[in-house]
Every structure is written in structure tokens, then in C-alpha cells.
Amino acid sequence: MAEVVTFYALSVIILAFGLLVVTARNTIYSILFLIVDFLAVALLYAAMNSLLLAMIQVLVYVGGIVVLYLFVVILVNLKRPSEQHVDPGRKSVIGGVMAAAVLAELTVIGVYNAIRPSVVPGAATDVGSVEKVGMALFTNYLIPFEVASMLLLVAMVGAIILAKREL
Amino acid sequence: MIDTVVVPLLKIFVVLNAVLVAVTFMVLLERKVIAWVQVRLGPMRVGPYGVLQPVADVVKLMTKEDITPVKADRWVFTAAPMIALIPALMVFAVIPFGPEVSIFGRRVTLYITDINVGLLYIISVASIGVYGIILAGWSSNSKYPLLASLRASAQLISYEVAVTMTLVSMIVTAGTMSMVGIVNAQLNHGVWYLFAQPLAFFIYFVGGLAETNRAPFDLPEAEQELTGGFHTEYSGMRFALFFLAEYANMIVVSSVATTLFLGGWLRPFPNVAFLGFLDFIPGWIWFLLKTFVWLYIFLWVRATLPRYRYDQLMRLGWKVLIPLAILNVVITATMKVLL
Numbered sequence: 423m424a425e426v427v428t429f430y431a432l433s434v435i436i437l438a439f440g441l442l443v444v445t446a447r448n449t450i451y452s453i454l455f456l457i458v459d460f461l462a463v464a465l466l467y468a469a470m471n472s473l474l475l476a477m478i479q480v481l482v483y484v485g486g487i488v489v490l491y492l493f494v495v496i497l498v499n500l501k502r503p504s505e506q507h508v509d510p511g512r513k514s515v516i517g518g519v520m521a522a523a524v525l526a527e528l529t530v531i532g533v534y535n536a537i538r539p540s541v542v543p544g545a546a547t548d549v550g551s552v553e554k555v556g557m558a559l560f561t562n563y564l565i566p567f568e569v570a571s572m573l574l575l576v577a578m579v580g581a582i583i584l585a586k587r588e589l
Numbered sequence: 590m591i592d593t594v595v596v597p598l599l600k601i602f603v604v605l606n607a608v609l610v611a612v613t614f615m616v617l618l619e620r621k622v623i624a625w626v627q628v629r630l631g632p633m634r635v636g637p638y639g640v641l642q643p644v645a646d647v648v649k650l651m652t653k654e655d656i657t658p659v660k661a662d663r664w665v666f667t668a669a670p671m672i673a674l675i676p677a678l679m680v681f682a683v684i685p686f687g688p689e690v691s692i693f694g695r696r697v698t699l700y701i702t703d704i705n706v707g708l709l710y711i712i713s714v715a716s717i718g719v720y721g722i723i724l725a726g727w728s729s730n731s732k733y734p735l736l737a738s739l740r741a742s743a744q745l746i747s748y749e750v751a752v753t754m755t756l757v758s759m760i761v762t763a764g765t766m767s768m769v770g771i772v773n774a775q776l777n778h779g780v781w782y783l784f785a786q787p788l789a790f791f792i793y794f795v796g797g798l799a800e801t802n803r804a805p806f807d808l809p810e811a812e813q814e815l816t817g818g819f820h821t822e823y824s825g826m827r828f829a830l831f832f833l834a835e836y837a838n839m840i841v842v843s844s845v846a847t848t849l850f851l852g853g854w855l856r857p858f859p860n861v862a863f864l865g866f867l868d869f870i871p872g873w874i875w876f877l878l879k880t881f882v883w884l885y886i887f888l889w890v891r892a893t894l895p896r897y898r899y900d901q902l903m904r905l906g907w908k909v910l911i912p913l914a915i916l917n918v919v920i921t922a923t924m925k926v927l928l
Contacts (some may be wrong), residue, residue: 448726450665457720477709485716489723489746496727496735551705552766 426470435462449495453488472550490550600701604681606870612836613643619888626892630738639926661822665728670823670830672822673721676714677837684705684844685769687854687873699854699873707768708760710847721834722809722819722851729822738819740899744868745800747906752796754914755789757850758921762786772853779860780843783810783850788917790850794886801835804891809898843883844876851879886910888890 625632726738855871
């Protein structure tokens with residue numbers, strides 16, 4: 423019971439702050455709401471007995487990536503008036519179609535699960551422990567893990583080349 | 590009920606109050622130590638030898654006028670000091686002050702909790718504190734605080750990498766992320782990790798100085814260039830919250846260093862039997878003594894070394910400490926596999 427209450431309370435918080443992020447006029451406020459959002463997601467992981475994931479969520483997103491967002495927003499000039507929304511390439515139509523497709527997919531998955539409930543494996547309390555995650559990453563999921571790290575490396579090199587093109 | 594609610598709440602109450610009182614006396618100690626180094630007397634007026642100075646300071650800060658600049662962003666300006674202080678205090682949840690002891694016939698652990706990702710919890714919670722600094726500088730709507738907060742956060746982020754890398758090598762050495770587990774691992778290995786990991790110890794210490802914005806890395810508060818740093822526009826109790834956060838962070842860095850490198854609550858040479866008479870001093874006193882030595886070194890360094898230049902600071906961080914830290918991780922992992 424407590425788990426259900428926690429889950430729904432956190433979900434409401436996450437969705438509400440997600441909305442605030444996209445509707446806030448002030449970009450700094452947007453980022454602050456985003457921080458609260460990420461912290462709530464971390465709490466959700468913690469509620470699912472996955473403390474490691476929760477800590478990494480805080481460390482990487484709250485402590486790292488959003489700090490850089492904040493830097494960028496503070497350093498660029500925000501005094502100019504907001505621009506009129508122009509959309510010559512009809513990008514918002516494409517975006518809307520893709521969002522609808524994702525929504526439809528999620529609905530199908532939800533309906534399928536409601537009709538045929540999957541067999542829930544015995545709720546292990548240590549599924550998110552450091553040892554379990556480490557073993558999974560370096561045995562069963564070794565190739566996806568290495569591919570993901572290659573992707574990050576490529577992104578890093580790309581960013582350096584873009585920033586230091588004239589060197 | 591008692592074990593799940595009352596005892597933890599009591600522990601939290603005791604730890605928070607102890608930290609806040611310790612912070613006020615740290616300020617006095619800092620003034621005294623620096624005065625002695627400079628052959629002065631330091632505060633002498635309030636109470637015998639000035640020992641009641643913290644009380645006077647707190648009363649002064651509480652009763653000062655609380656000013657919010659007209660052009661400041663009111664909400665963020667109010668939130669920033671709290672964002673700075675709260676993570677610094679949250680970290681104390683996993684600091685092990687001592688082993689299990691018996692108080693009034695009840696077995697009580699001298700730490701609030703022991704989670705199996707304790708060290709990661711400390712790194713991630715502490716990384717939230719940087720928002721207090723950035724937002725304070727931005728919301729003041731003033732040049733010097735903004736410059737200082739950019740410096741402070743750049744410095745924090747740079748040195749965080751090196752410090753986190755050393756913590757990785759400590760995790761590899763101890764084989765656990767739990768703070769209690771790390772102390773027990775030092776007991777089992779029979780050596781304080783200061784001696785097993787001297788390079789990590791050095792990097793952690795330098796990084797700790799830089800992360801708490803202490804001299805010789807106190808560029809964010811360089812008075813000669815930036816008037817007061819990111820909290821220039823703050824007054825009264827809100828300024829005091831930043832002050833509390835800085836000193837609480839110093840205590841955090843010292844207690845983590847004590848736990849990781851100086852054996853936490855263990856007595857010196859925990860495996861040498863003929864030194865067993867040292868056990869008459871309880872573990873938590875050993876812990877406080879070691880932490881105090883660290884805090885004293887913080888003050889000693891501040892009184893001794895001149896401030897770095899900004900480019901020197903960044904060069905030290907990125908070109909010296911981070912490569913050394915990565916090298917240390919590689920060596921540690923290799924040794925762990927070979928031995």
C-alpha cells in the first residue's frame with residue numbers, strides 16, 4: 423500500500439514539475455524545476471530498492487549535466503525578448519506525429535499488460551545493489567555497455583572538435 | 590517503534606546540533622589559530638580568552654538587518670542559502686562516528702544509517718551544494734557575486750573529478766562503498782588506508798581544500814578582487830547560512846577523510862594487541878580527535894600558504910591532479926587483481 427502511494431505521489435510530482443519546466447517563462451526557473459524533477463525521479467528509484475541507480479541519477483543529472491545547463495543559461499544573454507514561434511519546416515507537425523506514435527505504443531503496451539499480466543519475478547530486494555548491477559553490466563550486458571561507452575567517447579571527441587575547430 | 594523512529598530521530602537531532610555548534614566554534618578556532626600564527630592574540634574580549642565569541646557572533650548575525658537587493662530575484666535569492674546548507678548537513682547521515690555501543694542497556698549504532706552505497710551518496714549529495722553558490726551569484730543581480738560564483742562552480746566541478754577518482758580507488762581497495770564497511774576493511778587489512786594509498790590521500794586532501802573553497806584555493810572569495818565573493822549581497826542570517834555551509838563542508842571533508850584514510854573510529858594500529866590499552870578511549874573520541882586534526886590542518890594551511898592564481902589553479906586541477914588520480918585508479922585496480 424505504502425509503495426503504491428509513494429509511486430503515485432512521486433509520479434504526480436514528476437509530471438507536475440515536468441509541465442512547469444516547459445511552461446515557465448524564466449529559463450532559470452525552468453532549470454530549477456528540472457532539478458526538482460530529477461530529484462523526484464531519484465526518489466522513485468530509491469523507492470524501488472535501487473539506491474545505486476538513485477545515487478547515479480543525482481550525481482550525473484543533478485550534480486553534473488544540469489549544472490552545465492545553468493552555466494550556459496547564465497552566460498548567454500537572456501535580456502532580449504522571447505522570439506515569435508516560427509515553424510517553416512512544419513517540424514512541430516512531425517514532432518506531434520512522433521509523440522502520438524509513442525503515446526499509442528505505450529497505450530498498446532498498457533492494454534496488453536492489462537489483458538495478459540506478465541509473470542512478476544519474485545521481488546528481490548537487492549536487485550539494485552552495486553554487486554548485482556556490476557555483475558549484470560560486465561557479464562550479460564557487456565557489449566551494450568561497451569557500445570554505450572564508445573558512443574559517449576565519440577560524442578566527447580566530437581564536442582572537442584566542434585569547440586576547437588581552429589586549433 | 591523505538592528502533593525505527595525514536596532512536597534515528599534522536600541521532601539526527603544530536604548530530605545536527607553537534608555539527609552546528611562545532612561550526613560556530615570552528616570560526617573562533619580559525620581566528621585564534623591564524624592570530625597565533627601571526628603572533629597576535631585573536632578575539633579576547635568576549636569571555637575568558639574570547640571563548641564566548643561564537644555566542645556574540647550568532648547574536649549579531651541573528652539581529653542584523655536582512656536585506657534583499659531591489660533588483661534581485663527574490664525567490665532564488667531566498668532559496669540559494671538553503672540549497673547551499675541542506676546538502677552539507679544531509680551528508681552526515683552516513684558518516685560513521687563510532688561502532689555499535691550500548692547506551693542505557695540498548696544497542697545503538699553511532700551512525701544514523703549505513704547504506705551500501707554510502708560513499709556514492711556522499712559524492713552525489715555533496716554535488717548538489719554547488720547550486721547554492723551558482724544561484725546566489727546569479728540571483729544577486731550584481732557583477733562581483735556572479736563572477737565569484739562562476740569561479741567557485743568551475744573550481745568545484747574541476748576538482749570534483751579528481752576527488753571522485755580517488756574515491757573510486759578507495760572503493761576498489763576496500764571492496765565496498767559502505768562507510769562502515771570501509772572502516773571494517775581497514776580493521777581486516779590491519780592498516781589505515783593512509784599508508785596503503787598515500788597518493789589518493791594527497792589528491793583527496795588537495796581536492797578537499799579546493800572543493801571547500803579554502804585557502805590556498807579561495808579564489809571565489811578573493812577579497813582583493815571580488816569584495817566578498819558570491820555572498821557579497823547577503824546580510825544577516827542568510828549570510829550566516831553560507832558560512833555554516835562552508836564550515837559544515839569542511840567538517841564533511843574531514844570526517845570522510847578520517848573514515849577513508851585514518852581508520853574512522855579505530856585506534857592507532859588496530860591489530861597490534863599490546864596497544865589494546867588504547868581501547869579505554871571510546872571509538873567516537875578517536876573519530877573526533879582525527880577529524881579535529883584534519884580541521885586544524887585546514888586552518889594551518891590557510892595561515893601558511895599564499896593564494897593560487899586562477900590559471901595555476903585550473904592547471905593544477907586538470908593537468909596534475911586528474912591524471913594522477915586516473916593513474917592511481919589504474920595502479921590500484923592492477924594491484925587488486927595481482928594480489
